[in-house]
Amino acid sequence: MLPTSFFLLISPVQSLTYSSSLAPSSLVCKMNVSENAQKLHSKMLEYAPSHLFDQEQLQEMVNITSPVEFMTLAQELVNSNLVKLMKQGDILKFQAKAVAEANKISAMSNDEVMVYSYIEASGREGIWTKTIRAKTNLHQHVVLKCLKSLESQRFIKSIKSVKNPTRKIYMLYNLQPSIEVTGGPWFTDNELDTEFIDSLLTVIWRYIASKTFPYAFQPPSSNVNVVQSSYPANHTGYVNLDAAMEFITSNKITNIELGIGDIRSLCEVLVYDDKLELINGTMDTYKATWQSVLEAGYGRSYLEEGSKYADMKSVFENPSFSIFENNSVVVQEEDEGAEDMVYLDSWIHQ
Incomplete structure (x- = not known):
C-alpha cells in the first residue's frame, strides 16, 4: 500500500509530519512552483536519475536552514510530482523526477498513479497483475481499466516471462526485460531456441578448430606437413572469448546481441561435449580436440596420407x-x- 503520511527527519530531537496531501493525491495541481523550488529541482536533476537525497543534502543545496521553509519547498515539488518520496530503511529519501515524467503522472487519475507506481517500482522484472491487485487493494475491474489506459498511452507494456509463461506481467514501456524474464538470447517467443543454439555451437567450434588445426579443413598439398597439422606446443595464438566474440560480431553471424558471458556458456557446452579444451594456465582461451575434427569428417585425409610415408x-x-x-x-x-x-x-x- 502507498503510505498516507511521510516523515521528514529535521533533527535528532524534532520531526515534522507531512499530511496525506504530500502523497501524489493532488494530481490536478499545475506545475506552478516557486523560484526556490525550481532551483532545488534543477540541482537535483544534475545527479543520476536514480540518486536518492536526504533532507540535509537538499537543505545544503539551496542553503536553507529552516525546516519549515524546506518543508514548504518539498511540499511544492511533491504536489507537482517533481519529487518522489521513498523510504530507505527508516530514513525518508527524495528522488527527482523529470518534468516530462511529472507531466505524465499529473495527467493520470489517482488509481492510475497507484498502479503505475508499483509497475515502476518493479523495474526490469515487471509485476504480475494479481500482485498489482493485492498491493493496491483495488477491484479487478479497476485495475484492468487502469492497465488498459496506461498501456494505450504507452506508459507501460505487457511482457511474457519464461519462468511463468501463463502470467501477464507489466513493466514500464521504455525498459527492456531482464534476462530472468526473457531467458536471454537463447529463448525465442518464450521457448528455448535449440536450432539457434546448435548453429552457434557449430560456428564457434569451427572457428576455434580452424585456429587449432590450420590445415585440417583443406586437402593435403605438397607444401603442407601432413603428419603435423596442429601448431607446436608453444603456440600462443589460440582463440579466447574476446576473439570469438569479435568473429561473431564482425561476420554478422546473428543479429541478436550476445555478451561475453553468452560466448563463455557456449564454449563450456563444447568443453562438456569434448569438442574443446581449455588451455592450461588460462581462464578463457580454448583449442579444439582432434577427435572432434575427425568426428566432423575432417582430417581423415591426413591420416591416410601420413600412412604412405616410410614406417620408421x-x-x-x-x-x-x-x-x-x-x-x-x-x-x-x-x-x-x-x-x-x-x-x-x-x-x-x-
Whole structure:
C-alpha cells in the first residue's frame, strides 16, 4: 500500500509530519512552483536519475536552514510530482523526477498513479497483475481499466516471462526485460531456441578448430606437413572469448546481441561435449580436440596420407642404437632387407 503520511527527519530531537496531501493525491495541481523550488529541482536533476537525497543534502543545496521553509519547498515539488518520496530503511529519501515524467503522472487519475507506481517500482522484472491487485487493494475491474489506459498511452507494456509463461506481467514501456524474464538470447517467443543454439555451437567450434588445426579443413598439398597439422606446443595464438566474440560480431553471424558471458556458456557446452579444451594456465582461451575434427569428417585425409610415408618404427626398435647414448654407433644388420633401411641423417639430407 502507498503510505498516507511521510516523515521528514529535521533533527535528532524534532520531526515534522507531512499530511496525506504530500502523497501524489493532488494530481490536478499545475506545475506552478516557486523560484526556490525550481532551483532545488534543477540541482537535483544534475545527479543520476536514480540518486536518492536526504533532507540535509537538499537543505545544503539551496542553503536553507529552516525546516519549515524546506518543508514548504518539498511540499511544492511533491504536489507537482517533481519529487518522489521513498523510504530507505527508516530514513525518508527524495528522488527527482523529470518534468516530462511529472507531466505524465499529473495527467493520470489517482488509481492510475497507484498502479503505475508499483509497475515502476518493479523495474526490469515487471509485476504480475494479481500482485498489482493485492498491493493496491483495488477491484479487478479497476485495475484492468487502469492497465488498459496506461498501456494505450504507452506508459507501460505487457511482457511474457519464461519462468511463468501463463502470467501477464507489466513493466514500464521504455525498459527492456531482464534476462530472468526473457531467458536471454537463447529463448525465442518464450521457448528455448535449440536450432539457434546448435548453429552457434557449430560456428564457434569451427572457428576455434580452424585456429587449432590450420590445415585440417583443406586437402593435403605438397607444401603442407601432413603428419603435423596442429601448431607446436608453444603456440600462443589460440582463440579466447574476446576473439570469438569479435568473429561473431564482425561476420554478422546473428543479429541478436550476445555478451561475453553468452560466448563463455557456449564454449563450456563444447568443453562438456569434448569438442574443446581449455588451455592450461588460462581462464578463457580454448583449442579444439582432434577427435572432434575427425568426428566432423575432417582430417581423415591426413591420416591416410601420413600412412604412405616410410614406417620408421623398425629404426627405433633397432637394439643396437639408442638416442640416449653419446657417440653410439649403429650396427648394420645383415638381415634381409636391412640395406633398404634409411637412417635419420640420410633421411633428413636426402
